[in-house]
Amino acid sequence: MPDESTLQQALRRFEAFLKAQKLKKTPERMAVLEAIYAHNGHIEAAKLHEVLQERHPGLSLATVYNTLELLSRAGLVLAHRFDTGKTVYEKALGRYQHDHMLCQDCGRIVEFCDPALQEIFSHIEEAYDFEVHHHALLIYVRCRKSHCPHRPSVQSTQAS
Amino acid sequence: MPDESTLQQALRRFEAFLKAQKLKKTPERMAVLEAIYAHNGHIEAAKLHEVLQERHPGLSLATVYNTLELLSRAGLVLAHRFDTGKTVYEKALGRYQHDHMLCQDCGRIVEFCDPALQEIFSHIEEAYDFEVHHHALLIYVRCRKSHCPHRPSVQSTQAS
DNA sequence: ATTTCTGCAAACACTTTGCAAGCTA
């Protein structure tokens, strides 16, 4: 599944969502969706806003937030609020289901996936008669043992 | 293990931590520690500050935050930042290891424990050669199937 | 034509910070 079609799929879904909610399809909203889907990994609202200025100068930060909220409700974007106070977003389609490890030594965020989690969810659904909607698992780790791929020092707010 | 000794243990550990870090043992810091350990469940900084006014009038919010940071570093307090923007804290000692389910329908936060998580951590430590320090697992659920103990409607910021 | 959106800027809520006075070691 190439990245191209993932965006198409997201666009279609978003349009359907807007129509179903009697909301309007605006260039700004579509631009935000495209911008997130063009970005791999996490991105925060301010950065997204900055990136959007290139092709859509004037698009406001308020609209970015507004749209992220809609996209989140539409299930097209995931929001994470690690420990920084900032919320980061990422596309929800075209990504394998994953969670995050936060390296306490170098600040690096590493994704991982463990199928055992699904079993935990199944277990919970039965034990509590709840319906598991989504989740967020953060594992705080230390890489000092050896080879954290992004050693201490630098670690800027990653360029593009 | 009665609750009483848990506080004692925490106090000892905190004193040791302060000494080790060449920090000072102050009445304010001890008061904050006691206040958290006297509270069961989550509590936010403002509420903790409010509670502390009873026995320690004048103790400032800044000191509460300052101390929570120290306690967190000392491993005596856990901080969670669910989705509300507010950070909530809870004592780390004298509690079984647990995670949280957040009911999307009624806002209730339910604790649970699943030993399978430990296996995931072991797996990760081996696979990545990381040292797992701590974690936070949030599962967003819906209770509409039936008996969420705290139905919709009310749901105030729980009294004491 | 109606209703929703947008951009702007002010408002917000929580947390952090700077500084002088006070307390710990």
Added chain:
DNA sequence: TAGCTTGCAAAGTGTTTGCAGAAAT
């Protein structure tokens, strides 16, 4: 005594909100 801490209040941060003009249906 020397240096960390405290309380206060002001400053920050990221996010939300109110409103008038602009755009979508």
